[in-house]
Amino acid sequence: MSTDRLAPAVLRRLPHPDGLLINRILVRVFIGVGVVLALVPFVWMVSGSFRSEADLFGNPSSLFPGSITLHGYESVWLQLPFLRLLLNSFVFAGVTTLLTLLFDSLSAYALARLRFRGRTLCFILVLVTLMVPFQVTLIPVFIELFHLGWLNTYQGLIVPRATSAFGIFLLRQSFISIPAELDEAARIDGASHLRIYWSVILPLAKPALATVAVLNFMNLWNDLLWPLVVTSDPNMLTLPAGLTLFGGAHVTDHAVLLAGAVISLLPIAVAFFLAQKYFVAGVSTSGLK
Amino acid sequence: MSTSTISGARVTSVTRAPGSPARRRRKRWSPGLLFLAPSLLILGVFVLWPIAQSFYYSLFDWTVGADSQTWLGFGNYVALTQDPHFWNALGVTLIYSVVTVVLLVVLGLLVALALQGEGIITRIVRSALFFPTIVSLVSIGLVWKFLLDPQIGLVGGLFDLVGAKPIPFLTTPSLALPSLIFVGVWKSVGFAMIIFVGGLKAVPPERYEAARLDGTSRVQTVWYITLPSIRPTLLFATLILTIQSLQLFDLVYVMTGGGPLFATDSLVNLLYRSGFVNYKTGYAAAISWVLFVIVMIISAIQLRVFRYDDVD
Numbered sequence: 001m002s003t004d005r006l007a008p009a010v011l012r013r014l015p016h017p018d019g020l021l022i023n024r025i026l027v028r029v030f031i032g033v034g035v036v037l038a039l040v041p042f043v044w045m046v047s048g049s050f051r052s053e054a055d056l057f058g059n060p061s062s063l064f065p066g067s068i069t070l071h072g073y074e075s076v077w078l079q080l081p082f083l084r085l086l087l088n089s090f091v092f093a094g095v096t097t098l099l100t101l102l103f104d105s106l107s108a109y110a111l112a113r114l115r116f117r118g119r120t121l122c123f124i125l126v127l128v129t130l131m132v133p134f135q136v137t138l139i140p141v142f143i144e145l146f147h148l149g150w151l152n153t154y155q156g157l158i159v160p161r162a163t164s165a166f167g168i169f170l171l172r173q174s175f176i177s178i179p180a181e182l183d184e185a186a187r188i189d190g191a192s193h194l195r196i197y198w199s200v201i202l203p204l205a206k207p208a209l210a211t212v213a214v215l216n217f218m219n220l221w222n223d224l225l226w227p228l229v230v231t232s233d234p235n236m237l238t239l240p241a242g243l244t245l246f247g248g249a250h251v252t253d254h255a256v257l258l259a260g261a262v263i264s265l266l267p268i269a270v271a272f273f274l275a276q277k278y279f280v281a282g283v284s285t286s287g288l289k
Numbered sequence: 290m291s292t293s294t295i296s297g298a299r300v301t302s303v304t305r306a307p308g309s310p311a312r313r314r315r316k317r318w319s320p321g322l323l324f325l326a327p328s329l330l331i332l333g334v335f336v337l338w339p340i341a342q343s344f345y346y347s348l349f350d351w352t353v354g355a356d357s358q359t360w361l362g363f364g365n366y367v368a369l370t371q372d373p374h375f376w377n378a379l380g381v382t383l384i385y386s387v388v389t390v391v392l393l394v395v396l397g398l399l400v401a402l403a404l405q406g407e408g409i410i411t412r413i414v415r416s417a418l419f420f421p422t423i424v425s426l427v428s429i430g431l432v433w434k435f436l437l438d439p440q441i442g443l444v445g446g447l448f449d450l451v452g453a454k455p456i457p458f459l460t461t462p463s464l465a466l467p468s469l470i471f472v473g474v475w476k477s478v479g480f481a482m483i484i485f486v487g488g489l490k491a492v493p494p495e496r497y498e499a500a501r502l503d504g505t506s507r508v509q510t511v512w513y514i515t516l517p518s519i520r521p522t523l524l525f526a527t528l529i530l531t532i533q534s535l536q537l538f539d540l541v542y543v544m545t546g547g548g549p550l551f552a553t554d555s556l557v558n559l560l561y562r563s564g565f566v567n568y569k570t571g572y573a574a575a576i577s578w579v580l581f582v583i584v585m586i587i588s589a590i591q592l593r594v595f596r597y598d599d600v601d
Contacts, residue, residue, distance in 0.1 A: 026373055035414055049480075102327075137343065140339035140340075144447075146353055161335075261431050261432065265424055279423055
């Protein structure tokens with residue numbers, strides 16, 4: 001009955017004749033359930049990292065710790081070479097992202113601004129590599145790294161991933177949209193191509209650069225298969241590879257692994273809160289792993 | 290010296306636009322390829338050449354570091370067709386992909402339809418739903434593995450609470466793959482939503498105006514106006530999600546290891562096991578080429594779709 005009284009008021013605000021209150025409530029329930037489902041695992045993950053084994057086994061239906069213990073965070077440093085894993089992840093994701101930004105933007109500048117023989121061919125080659133599933137190249141690259149002696153090294157982790165076809169593609173699109181008059185003017189002032197690239201184009205393409213940086217860092221930081229293949233030395237593993245390898249073999253305490261997972265999630269989560277629009281832009285144009 | 294070169298170049302580009310042939314060739318030759326060199330070198334050595342090498346290795350009984358390799362011709366591919374593990378992995382991968390993609394497209398679209406607005410609450414809700422997309426599959430796999438654990442997990446705990454016996458989801462062969470599908474959908478539904486929100490925003494409002502004047506219902510509007518209008522987005526999302534799910538590995542590796550009884554053994558997991566655990570390098574290369582062909586077929590469809598869209 002109350003629905004009948006409310007309906008006309010609601011209808012006036014709605015574009016559709018059957019957008020009744022009951023439908024609106026159903027939509028909100030559906031979305032509400034979705035939000036709870038999306039967030040509860042993370043709440044449980046953080047809470048679990050502060051719980052003791054006895055608490056976990058004793059109260060599996062509880063979302064929150066009976067009592068808070070820090071032993072997960074203390075032991076993760078002792079049971080894993082955790083500091084090393086963290087450092088490796090930062091070096092791998094950080095250095096690779098910086099190199100990718102440099103190499104991709106140089107390539108994009110050439111493809112967007114320079115005229116030379118073979119430009120179309122180069123662009124087609126870049127597009128081809130976009131479509132290749134990474135797993136196809138895994139075995140030959142592993143063998144290449146084996147012959148180079150680059151397995152279990154930073155250069156082995158970093159160099160093969162130091163450019164991304166998607167980054168080149170996205171930056172080229174961005175550079176093309178920058179008015180050519182700007183670099184004409186710089187050229188008349190006597191600027192070289194390197195100078196135009198660095199002082200004219202790059203500052204104007206900051207949003208695209210940020211998008212590529214965020215997307216690359218996230219994908220590299222989260223990657224499992226690549227570090228798993230390139231490294232076997234526990235001192236060279238990244239966080240995801242370390243957590244899975246040690247998670248199976250050495251660590252039986254759940255809070256320890258959850259603490260590791262929470263710490264490995266933190267940098268990405270912080271970046272997400274600070275630069276959400278770049279995540280959304282990057283992820284929705286590329287499709288990620 | 291340098292000033293004169295620059296002023297010369299300026300003369301060429303400004304007053305004599307076409308330039309003399311010799312000068313144009315010189316200008317064309319150098320900087321472009323130099324700018325591209327680092328990327329091309331990396332892509333060439335670590336992507337393009339390995340594609341060919343991968344096929345080459347797949348023709349041998351290849352062993353890393355051996356002095357000589359045994360030529361098999363298409364022997365590895367023949368062996369694949371007779372390997373029940375391969376057919377199992379292909380089946381697991383296809384079932385996972387089809388079910389995941391259908392669920393993601395349907396749920397992602399429904400959520401996007403409900404959350405198109407730009408109000409502050411709508412945007413916060415979208416962020417919350419999108420959050421799992423940015424988290425590594427390792428963390429997500431680990432957390433869901435524990436959540437689904439019948440002894441310590443919240444899911445089992447809730448079963449306990451209503452008096453039911455907790456179900457060991459990941460160690461029951463018939464439930465392991467559906468569990469992975471659930472987690473895969475859970476992770477990517479926000480991703481699908483973001484793609485669809487972008488598509489929905491691009492639909493011209495006039496189309497909805499016309500429908501409203503005709504008095505169509507909400508469901509009719511979605512079916513006859515929205516869906517045809519976002520057809521390119523729909524296909525883009527479907528293909529991207531399909532390609533991603535065909536590469537299923539991390540969740541399997543973290544949550545089940547391919548078990549129980551190979552019930553979740555995906556193609557990439559089989560590839561990893563063959564190549565990097567059992568060191569059957571040539572065989573693993575053959576598996577990677579099967580995956581490559583499947584993905585290429587789907588990419589070809591994708592390219593056709595986009596070309597069609599351009600003509601539109």
